[in-house]
Amino acid sequence: MKRREFIALLGSALATWPVVTLAQTVNRTRRIGFLSSSTEEDAEAAKRLAVFKLRLQELGWTEGKNLQIDVRFGSNSGERIHQAATELIEIASDVIVSTTSTTTRALMNATGNIPIVAAISGDPIALGFTKNLSHPTGNITGFTTFNDTLAAKRLEMLHEIVPTMHTAALMWVPVNPQQVLLETKTKEVAHNLGIELLSLPIKAADEISPALAAAQDQHAAAIIVAADPLTIANGRAIIDECISIKLPAMHTFAFETKNGALMSYGIDLTENYRRTAEYIDRILKGTKIADLPFQEPTRLTLAINLQTARAIGLKVPSTLLARADEVIE
Structure with a gap:
């Protein structure tokens, strides 16, 4: 192959490569962990999960197409919550949803790398989840109840x-x-x-x-x-x-x-789970935790x-x- 032909071929490959890589990144199935303190039989917990999934679908994320959601239930047991948190870390989730301060604490103890969005959280600073509400300092952000x-x-x-x-x-x-x-x-x-x-x-x-x-x-x-x-x-x-x-x-x-x-x-629980889905969408599209502030309730x-x-x-x-x-x- 002549030098001129080689350079032209290389240039063509380089021009195409970023587009292909970007397409593969966008189109690949993303994996969300969802850790609930409740039992599988909890009807109210099921409703909140349904609201979360519906909002994700509205944002373009469909289970079985470009999204997989791994749900684990803690069954109101500290031991089971710890086990479930470990399981979600081990399956290499892209991001994990936490539903209570208890599950957030368990996830925080299990990983400092995977982004965690707390659908419901008490005072994040007092609980040790972050040192700054506007720009979270660790791998956790979410929505406070300030209960x-x-x-x-x-x-x-x-x-x-x-x-x-x-x-x-x-x-x-x-x-x-x-x-x-x-x-x-x-x-x-x-x-x-x-x-x-x-x-x-x-x-x-x-x-x-x-x-x-x-x-x-x-x-x-x-x-x-x-x-x-x-x-x-x-x-x-x-x-x-x-x-x-x-x-x-x-x-x-x-x-x-x-x-x-x-x-x-x-708080309005339904609103919290919709807002959580919106944060998940932003994280999957590349937004960093530090750029997603902890937010207070919009309605009581x-x-x-x-x-x-x-x-x-x-x-x-x-x-x-x-x-x-x-x-x-």
């Missing part, structure tokens, strides 16, 4: 609905690092309001009934049920027992109120169930009803 800062609002609203309250209770799950912060903040708020806070930590479903009995025995006028996969999975039992003993309860999510809880005040929802209020003989102040986003008649 601990909502403690004041929840307790104030309970006090408004039960103005004679001197003692309130908090049911929480200590293995969840987010709830450790929540318990501390709720204690501070209760102290400032002149209310005694009865702390009711639980580790398993069989501790729920004794905790509620303790609240009743110690004359708690109301209870805050902190949102955790354990309390969500056993939500029906908690709601029914609170109604049975006529204990006003504040929950976190609107679906809990629709299921019979007296009140809830917290107050829901009140008047059927439950009547069942426990409680009158909801009109001022509180006026502020509610959802009222179940």
